[in-house]
Amino acid sequence: xxxxxxxxxxxxxxxxxxxxxxxxxxxxxxxxxxxxxxxxxxxxxxxxxxxxxxxxxxxxxxxxxxxxxxxxxxxxxxxxxxxxxxxxxxxxxxxxxxxxxxxxxxxxxxxxxxxxxxxxxxxxxxxxxxxxxxxxxxxxxxxxxxxxxxxxxxxxxxxxxxxxxxxxxxxxxxxxxxxxxxxxxxxxxxxxxxxxxxxxxxxxxxxxxxxxxxxxxxxxxxxxxxxxxxxxxxxxxxxxxxxxxxxxxxxxxxxxxxxxxxxxxxxxxxxxxxxxxxxxxxxxxxxxxxxxxxxxxxxxxxxxxxxxxxxxxxxxxxxxxxxxxxxxxxxxxxxxxxxxxxxxxxxxxxxxxxxxxxxxxxxxxxxxxxxxxxxxxxxxxxxxxxxxxxxxxxxxxxxxxxxxxxxxxxxxxxxxxxxxxxxxxxxxxxxxxxxxxxxxxxxxxxxxxxxxxxxxxxxxxxxxxxxxxxxxxxxxxxxxxxxxxxxxx
Amino acid sequence: xxxxxxxxxxxxxxxxxxxxxxxxxxxxxxxxxxxxxxxxxxxxxxxxxxxxxxxxxxxxxxxxxxxxxxxxxxxxxxxxxxxxxxxxxxxxxxxxxxxx
Numbered sequence: 001x002x003x004x005x006x007x008x009x010x011x012x013x014x015x016x017x018x019x020x021x022x023x024x025x026x027x028x029x030x031x032x033x034x035x036x037x038x039x040x041x042x043x044x045x046x047x048x049x050x051x052x053x054x055x056x057x058x059x060x061x062x063x064x065x066x067x068x069x070x071x072x073x074x075x076x077x078x079x080x081x082x083x084x085x086x087x088x089x090x091x092x093x094x095x096x097x098x099x100x101x102x103x104x105x106x107x108x109x110x111x112x113x114x115x116x117x118x119x120x121x122x123x124x125x126x127x128x129x130x131x132x133x134x135x136x137x138x139x140x141x142x143x144x145x146x147x148x149x150x151x152x153x154x155x156x157x158x159x160x161x162x163x164x165x166x167x168x169x170x171x172x173x174x175x176x177x178x179x180x181x182x183x184x185x186x187x188x189x190x191x192x193x194x195x196x197x198x199x200x201x202x203x204x205x206x207x208x209x210x211x212x213x214x215x216x217x218x219x220x221x222x223x224x225x226x227x228x229x230x231x232x233x234x235x236x237x238x239x240x241x242x243x244x245x246x247x248x249x250x251x252x253x254x255x256x257x258x259x260x261x262x263x264x265x266x267x268x269x270x271x272x273x274x275x276x277x278x279x280x281x282x283x284x285x286x287x288x289x290x291x292x293x294x295x296x297x298x299x300x301x302x303x304x305x306x307x308x309x310x311x312x313x314x315x316x317x318x319x320x321x322x323x324x325x326x327x328x329x330x331x332x333x334x335x336x337x338x339x340x341x342x343x344x345x346x347x348x349x350x351x352x353x354x355x356x357x358x359x360x361x362x363x364x365x366x367x368x369x370x371x372x373x374x375x376x377x378x379x380x381x382x383x384x385x386x387x388x389x390x391x392x393x394x395x396x397x398x399x400x401x402x403x404x405x406x407x408x409x410x411x412x413x414x415x416x417x418x419x420x421x422x423x424x425x426x427x428x429x430x431x432x433x434x435x436x437x438x439x440x441x442x443x444x445x446x447x448x449x450x451x452x453x454x455x456x457x458x459x460x461x462x463x464x465x466x467x468x469x470x471x472x473x474x475x476x477x478x479x480x481x482x483x484x485x486x487x488x489x
Numbered sequence: 490x491x492x493x494x495x496x497x498x499x500x501x502x503x504x505x506x507x508x509x510x511x512x513x514x515x516x517x518x519x520x521x522x523x524x525x526x527x528x529x530x531x532x533x534x535x536x537x538x539x540x541x542x543x544x545x546x547x548x549x550x551x552x553x554x555x556x557x558x559x560x561x562x563x564x565x566x567x568x569x570x571x572x573x574x575x576x577x578x579x580x581x582x583x584x585x586x587x588x589x
Contacts, residue, residue, distance in 0.1 A: 019554050020554050020555070020556050021554050021555065021556050021557075026552075026555065026556060026557035027556070027557075027558075027559065028556045028558065034577060035577040035578055036564065036567075036568075036577055036578065036579070037564065038558075038559075039559060039564060039567060040559045040563065040567075041563070041567065044567050044570075046567070046570065052550060052551065052552045053550065053551040053552070054551065054552060054554055055551040055552065055553060055554070056553070056554035057554075058551070077542040077543075082503075084505060085584060086579075086581035086582065086584060098540075132581070133578070134583065141583070142583060143575075143580055143581065143582060143583050144580075144581050144582070144583045144584070145575055145576075145578035145579070145580060145581075146578060146579040146580075146581050147577075147578060147579075148579065273503060275503070278542035278543060280543065280544070282543075282550075283543050283545060283547050283548055283549075283550050284542055284543055284548050285548065285549055285551075286548040286549060287549075
């Protein structure tokens with residue numbers, strides 16, 4: 001792309017904390033409610049109301065901070081950030097300025113096989129703003145419609161150090177961060193529902209220069225690939241400006257996913273003077289050791305620990321394990337499928353590998369083609385487990401299993417039911433197999449002659465003939481053995 | 490600290506307030522005297538005292554994560570307090586504009 005300029009990227013992620021209620025009132029955080037039904041005097045900023053902190057939101061931000069190797073500030077305070085914007089009915093947002101809950105963390109990312117540590121500056125707790133609607137369908141409104149259901153939903157803002165050097169690294173950081181937050185169950189991280197949002201600060205400087213260049217802040221990226229695209233565009237834009245003798249100006253730009261460009265954002269609120277001060281309605285938080293230790297003790301298994309367990313206890317390869325743990329939902333799916341498979345398997349170790357193969361090669365491929373995530377998989381993990389049992393017991397061959405898998409993908413039918421309905425039980429009866437093999441030998445004189453004249457690979461064609469005659473149901477190992485015996489008689 | 494009319498204009502714009510020239514002159518004096526009082530307080534040596542964020546001494550006032558839904562009556566009252574309503578929404582002025 002360029003070898004003259006170094007790219008500097010820092011990211012700010014807002015992740016919605018998974019609580020049932022808002023941060024300072026008892027309203028529900030449900031995303032699917034009718035507009036303005038989860039509102040009350042507190043979150044709509046009526047005069048004289050008193051916010052009261054949601055303890056669970058504090059527990060979850062501390063849990064996230066611990067997972068990201070942060071220092072936990074026992075003493076923490078809330079501040080008011082003042083600005084006028086119609087999505088914020090109080091005209092100030094309750095956030096944190098000095099003394100956020102978590103500071104000085106880090107997370108590992110891997111790009112092109114190289115691992116790098118990205119610093120986390122801070123994680124603070126704050127309330128979300130409401131949602132504004134500017135158009136109905138294609139019709140632009142000359143006013144806006146406000147829905148305050150989201151106002152006051154707890155967010156953690158995770159600020160990274162300016163440690164990323166390419167849009168690819170930024171995307172890798174977001175993947176790792178999202179996965180870790182999902183592992184600690186602090187947020188659903190659903191980007192379409194705005195539960196994991198990212199703003200990016202990006203600047204360029206000639207290699208070797210110490211000072212940072214002037215940065216642009218990018219907003220409105222709704223997916224990780226969108227962040228990467230917007231950053232790539234912005235790198236090109238800034239290089240073009242500098243190369244043609246211009247200067248990058250500090251501004252906020254919005255990503256337009258349709259035109260694939262960033263655009264300058266002009267706001268009537270141009271005075272960015274937030275006048276932070278400690279919120280007098282909220283008393284300081286002072287976490288004791290017991291509070292933090294309790295969270296430490298109950299922290300869900302993190303990706304690295306899970307990886308070690310899958311490799312050491314189940315004997316999975318590092319390659320397979322890396323794929324499985326890269327997404328908590330996938331890892332959960334795998335372990336549920338394996339649990340089912342182990343109930344019927346003779347050797348649990350073999351089942352671990354077989355289940356991994358079915359999920360990684362067959363299921364993920366099909367999900368990818370249908371643009372589905374593992375959570376949307378039409379096949380339940382239990383049914384994958386059952387399919388593996390049918391194979392390991394020899395009830396069906398691997399080839400038949402693939403046909404059954406196709407059917408399962410359509411409607412998550414129980415593989416045992418499919419086998420019964422379609423009469424797909426593998427033929428392992430020796431007498432039956434000898435009969436079909438003899439038929440195949442009698443009908444294919446030329447192939448038999450080839451074999452007998454020393455072309456041993458000709459047996460493959462005979463196996464194929466037997467499978468065809470038995471509609472794929474003959475046990476392939478037995479067919480091979482029987483044919484060899486009959487031909488060498 | 491010397492306060493000027495420019496400072497008053499700036500603070501007024503942040504608070505979305507408009508004043509007559511005469512009012513501004515008055516505010517320069519009034520706000521100036523408040524800031525003068527703060528200058529006086531600043532003379533006290535606080536280098537060994539931690540910053541105070543809150544007047545009281547209580548800490549960790551928090552609640553459990555249990556939903557309590559607002560009644561329809563409350564929600565209706567919230568809408569009544571707003572300048573304008575449009576169906577299920579609060580109707581507000583449009584703020585953001587993009588470059589063409």
